[in-house]
Amino acid sequence: MDIKTELTVLRRTGKFVLGFRQSYLAMLRRESKVVLVAKDCPEKFRRELSTASRMTGVEVIETGLSSLELGRLLGKPFHASTIAVLDPGTSSLGKGG
Numbered sequence: 001m002d003i004k005t006e007l008t009v010l011r012r013t014g015k016f017v018l019g020f021r022q023s024y025l026a027m028l029r030r031e032s033k034v035v036l037v038a039k040d041c042p043e044k045f046r047r048e049l050s051t052a053s054r055m056t057g058v059e060v061i062e063t064g065l066s067s068l069e070l071g072r073l074l075g076k077p078f079h080a081s082t083i084a085v086l087d088p089g090t091s092s093l094g095k096g097g
Helices: 003-013 020-028 043-056 067-073
Strands: 015-018 034-037 059-062 082-087
């Protein structure tokens, strides 16, 4: 899976929320299919997402991309340390494959 291609497809066909707080709340509400984390996401946020992942069963994926790259790939002019995928659309994110 090429994460950059999948994010581009997600931007056009899926639904997502950006940022730690919104992603964390989406996980706790079990609205998200998967959460993507930037390589420069603060360790405190990573620990909280990991704990929420164990509680809810939502997968957390380390992307290897910076928060600026994540934001730009989703068509936003700002940084996004985390992305919660609510509906993957035609991308393979959150579909177990």
